[in-house]
Amino acid sequence: MKKPIKIATIGGGSSYTPELVEGFIKRYDELPIQELWLVDIEEGKEKLEIVGNLAKRMFKKANLPVEVHLTFDRRKALKDADFVTTQFRVGLLDARAKDERIPLKYGVLGQETNGPGGLFKGLRTIPIILEIVSEMQELCPNAWLVNFTNPAGMVTEAVFRHSDFRRVVGLCNVPIGMEMGIAKLLDVEHSRVRIDFAGLNHMVYGLDIYVDGESVKDKVIELMTNPNNTNFVKNIEGQEWEPAFIRSLNALPCPYHNFYYKRPETLKKTMESAEKEGTRAEVVQRLEKELFELYKNENLNIKPPQLQERGGAYYSDAAVRLITSIYNDRGDIQPVNTMNNGAIASIANDSAVEVSCIITKDGPKPIAVGDIPIAARGLVQQIKSFERIASEAAVEGSYDKAVLALTINPLVSSDKAAKQIVDEMLEAHKDYLPKFFNR
């Protein structure tokens, strides 16, 4: 008989948790979890309780015998866990707001994953992740770490480079969102769409696109470049590319590519909306407040529909789908962040990549794509270099490497701006960067 399933969720007090719980409920037949441990820090006690109680009500309403444990004791939660999910945010949304605001002062996009914001989120997050990994090696060495915490690519890279733990998968909702977009564009069921993904987290390309296994890439590109396709914009947001560019790229960019292939325009738009409605973090802060008000309602026992607007759609779907496939040795294809192992020729074999994988009980196995298009190689390598140097900066508490990482970042491209941003952001995030200050 199989051992009962124990799941530990670090950052369990997050407003996302009801999504995750809904996912577990939907797939309970395939993934009969017995214990869900929601872990958070003491400062997050109130939220943890609100969310934890909602989770309990949700399982109860679904009539499922899942025990929900709330705790500040991470080690207890990790002990003998089967899967550990991470969705914590060091410094909360306040920190993200700074990640977004400060770079704008220097004429630079903040970008919370692959930009200056991502650098600082990484500097705050990576030391904690490496602590968790080290505890897992002691307390649940056979568990899988499913990391949602951004910058997911940099975090996965850091685990590969700075620990010998290999049971980690980085997860993102961007690829699943791209599949959904294509499904809508072509008006077919999501399950009929498959994309060959390859690249990095938030810098992933669809190398080919299939419906029922037949390539429809040419058709999609035709639709994307056809000026008469008026339905296009509302169907796949963030994919309004110059026809000449997209035809010759001959691959599907991800929405985050707007930062690199429409840098000046995106900067302008971001500055304007920061001015008008606040940065994304500030908007989300308001949304979260409302969500927690809803969660408190003791009659609420399902995921409230308002959570949708929070962003991160399909995250729980992606996460629970992944865990279910690992648990059941499913062998289906899912795009995740894992070790390259040669799947993409121009990325180092021992680096993290985001690529379509076969999901087995032994973890994800990447499908070899040969290489990404020549046109994409430089940018992808640039972000990979950024991730590697940023993760070294995080582990070593190196000021110089933080400046180097930002200088080579394509959103910055200025050693002077890099230095100024690092200086101001180090100060702003002082409390969460012990490697930089306690030495």
Next chain:
Amino acid sequence: MKKPIKIATIGGGSSYTPELVEGFIKRYDELPIQELWLVDIEEGKEKLEIVGNLAKRMFKKANLPVEVHLTFDRRKALKDADFVTTQFRVGLLDARAKDERIPLKYGVLGQETNGPGGLFKGLRTIPIILEIVSEMQELCPNAWLVNFTNPAGMVTEAVFRHSDFRRVVGLCNVPIGMEMGIAKLLDVEHSRVRIDFAGLNHMVYGLDIYVDGESVKDKVIELMTNPNNTNFVKNIEGQEWEPAFIRSLNALPCPYHNFYYKRPETLKKTMESAEKEGTRAEVVQRLEKELFELYKNENLNIKPPQLQERGGAYYSDAAVRLITSIYNDRGDIQPVNTMNNGAIASIANDSAVEVSCIITKDGPKPIAVGDIPIAARGLVQQIKSFERIASEAAVEGSYDKAVLALTINPLVSSDKAAKQIVDEMLEAHKDYLPKFFNR
């Protein structure tokens, strides 16, 4: 007995030619050339004669039996040549002025080698180079093509990718200038300095720096980052880097790296000087006018010192040094553009790189460096991708690839700006882009 040496110089009417002639005079003992053929197009007749006559007077003054031939017949010049040098400029400085001016309208640096200007210079130049290569395969298959024509990296890449001719070397004065700068900084003779170069044309790094074979890299970086080193700026121009950046990069950038590591500042400066004194092409146009006036003087029989200001210092030194080493199977170390062959791990083996080579009669053999620093890989790959796609655009006359090349260029990063620049520049250079218009 060795066959007498014949050299053909395409674009022989250039104002540079007296430099080259001076180089040949200085090294005549090792490289006893018998015939120098200066080739140009009919429209350049006047310049060709002015320069050609000066060349004749220079050899005469030096008392050397070198025959100078002036011709519009390229095939005659190539017939049985030993070395072919190329220094022509399709569309002359007028075209360069457009390459520099037009992108500025769209807030983008022109940059005549690895930027939008370089793309259009490549589109104009590559078809001609491929014609020359094809004629060489017929008329002088054992000759070496020493290419000075910019964008030298893209041109060399194009020859490797779009012909089966392999006896081509791309040449640049940047590495020799970096050695000179270091020599001045350390106050030692140039001949005592050696740098391990690796990268691409106008994107080359000094991975290590030696004086008399002992590494002085740490010392150089210390000097570069020491605020008390007041002599620094005037000694190695274009190398004013943030200390944190240069320390962690741990390699010597080239002056062209200012375009990528100080992009916003360089853009601002370029816009201002274009406003005030004109673009570089416009400045050079004035200089050239003056030079040709000087060249006309029948009493002038040496290279006039004013040529120095023209830019391109050490070009002739680099070129004649290279030719002499090939001719004499010298086996010395020189930085040139050649096929990678594994010298730099993260660049494709069959791409052109700029790297320290052993120069033999069999051509340059690259020294394997392992790889360039992680921090440099993305940017270098980005320019390599740009070069490859640009050279495909040139050969195929592909509008879409021209837009793609510019979109991925780190000076542009906008599909919209890329399209606008391509549209305006195609129109501006119409006469020199038959592949794009005569199809």
Next chain:
Amino acid sequence: MKKPIKIATIGGGSSYTPELVEGFIKRYDELPIQELWLVDIEEGKEKLEIVGNLAKRMFKKANLPVEVHLTFDRRKALKDADFVTTQFRVGLLDARAKDERIPLKYGVLGQETNGPGGLFKGLRTIPIILEIVSEMQELCPNAWLVNFTNPAGMVTEAVFRHSDFRRVVGLCNVPIGMEMGIAKLLDVEHSRVRIDFAGLNHMVYGLDIYVDGESVKDKVIELMTNPNNTNFVKNIEGQEWEPAFIRSLNALPCPYHNFYYKRPETLKKTMESAEKEGTRAEVVQRLEKELFELYKNENLNIKPPQLQERGGAYYSDAAVRLITSIYNDRGDIQPVNTMNNGAIASIANDSAVEVSCIITKDGPKPIAVGDIPIAARGLVQQIKSFERIASEAAVEGSYDKAVLALTINPLVSSDKAAKQIVDEMLEAHKDYLPKFFNR
């Protein structure tokens, strides 16, 4: 509605055909074929008719509306086919008998795939395969070529190197046999066993072994090296390895590895049995005679059980399973010969490898394994070099390359023996080697 399925089988008069037909019958629900075209040469008319009539009786007995066409006109059979399978044997078993016998004279194993026998089988087969490929590009460019004809690795390599056709899959029954062996050893159902395969055809390794997704490699190696495991030998034949060797190799060899890891012993055994009962080809010739007698019986309407002894067990299973998965875009994992694309780091990206793949409508996509064990890399590269040079010899009709291929073959390791074997075998196979004689 889907187009009806047409399958063309080149070498349709083979004694294997009833296997294949049985496979089609078993999977008819998933793969409703409408036309099966059995193609052979005029010399094989009698066999083709015997086998073809049996095939018709088999489909009839199964009550399936499959049309069986017998033809000598390959082009007609290929026209609009969906799948083409190849199982022909140039020179029939007589040629194989020579492939096996002649090398033994020189103290060398014949080995009909990766040895001298394989070289000559390749020289006879590759030109025909390239003809078929070229006809497919004209007559059924979207069809998949499923090649059973040995040497399957060399043939697949030849298609990749000497044509631009990419819709080819090389198929072998060795991996499926290894799975069956492991299933028996562990006494579990075949469907619960999965092996991570990587290597080349007839030189494939099991890098890891799973039951229900859990690794059992350590357990399998323990069983293989445990002297008390008396059931071992009869369960996984050809896997009697020295414990120290198999423990440190830490991977599962395939039965063909006996040729390389037990070369002297295998040579001795082969010589003895060639003496006593004849070579394998000679034994099979006797079996085939008996089989065709059975096939003639008009009352026979199923695959006769005696076919099992013919060898090639599971071939039809492997083939029909593959075709069914392609047709239905199944996305399941199967080991096949396909383009490497980085799946195995130490093999060239554009070479054929035998590796676990995801099977989709777009063909097999290899799973990246990183690399094969260090201990295996040399031997695998040696056979790959052999395959590449042999396929060049086949295409060019090059005597020198044939000698080179054999000299570097690990079963030969003698330039003198290589020359002698090539000389005698060229003469023996004269009629089937027009590239070598008609020039």
Next chain:
Amino acid sequence: MKKPIKIATIGGGSSYTPELVEGFIKRYDELPIQELWLVDIEEGKEKLEIVGNLAKRMFKKANLPVEVHLTFDRRKALKDADFVTTQFRVGLLDARAKDERIPLKYGVLGQETNGPGGLFKGLRTIPIILEIVSEMQELCPNAWLVNFTNPAGMVTEAVFRHSDFRRVVGLCNVPIGMEMGIAKLLDVEHSRVRIDFAGLNHMVYGLDIYVDGESVKDKVIELMTNPNNTNFVKNIEGQEWEPAFIRSLNALPCPYHNFYYKRPETLKKTMESAEKEGTRAEVVQRLEKELFELYKNENLNIKPPQLQERGGAYYSDAAVRLITSIYNDRGDIQPVNTMNNGAIASIANDSAVEVSCIITKDGPKPIAVGDIPIAARGLVQQIKSFERIASEAAVEGSYDKAVLALTINPLVSSDKAAKQIVDEMLEAHKDYLPKFFNR
């Protein structure tokens, strides 16, 4: 002023030492050594004194102020040394005799570098080399280790894989011997010949051959395959290849390739001569006895000509040439064993290769050759795999890896013979294999 040069020679009591001393005398002008420390073990006291006294007489006769120190204290010799050379032999020639004799019993060549003999020489030697390296890191971290001790490839690999010391160069007289052979064959001065070497120690290929910088490879191959070239055999011994083989290999093998491309013939010849005149070690033992008798003669003050017959011709030339070039930052081309760094594509970047290098004060820098011929890749990788696994066996004292190393060795190819040889040789060399017995 430059620091005076101190050289430490480990195994200084070797009969080779007078060669080395002669080399130092010849190049004293460029390499003015002040101290030569000859180190040996106490058991070698007598030989050390004989050789040491001869060395003193030789320097005196040459009128050079070189101090010769004899010591058993390795640390004292290493302290502040500039160059350390190693030429020791653990177990002396007795051990080598066993390395050669025992494998022959099992029908396998002994081969003291890349065969079973080499495995055991490596198992005895590598732990000592790693000790020396560790002492050097403490006592003379800037010194260069010039290793002559065989198996030089495996030893260099072991230093790269099992220490972080990088100032090591492996040296061999095979490449210089190949140049000499070609010079004789073509009747030109040695200094006019240059070969592009690439491969591994005792498995190196000449990819191209030049006289005065012009390729003469085709001519050399023509001479090697011309039956009328009667002078050939006596000119380049060990290079009698089948014309078809050598033409299609299109590279110059080294004499050790006879073991792999003429394996059966070489085995037969070795067995016969072991029978008749004893193995090579046994012959050399007799020669050495005579040499030491000569060395004792107090009137002898030059290298006695009889040393030539000892084998290892040009060793001292190669060694002193290398040391001189490092010391003087010469920048000339020499073939040595160094880290690959991409020079040969199909070998791992961090493995040792034997390849033409530029010799600088910063050590050897390999010239990138792209790749070795396809035909050579498998064999070279096989020996590299052997070297890597053998060096792991040496460091770990692993019986299993020793058996694995031999099984995959192309001279063995039998797990059973591998086990038998390892068993007998472990026993025979017991006293020199503490890692295997004291655990």
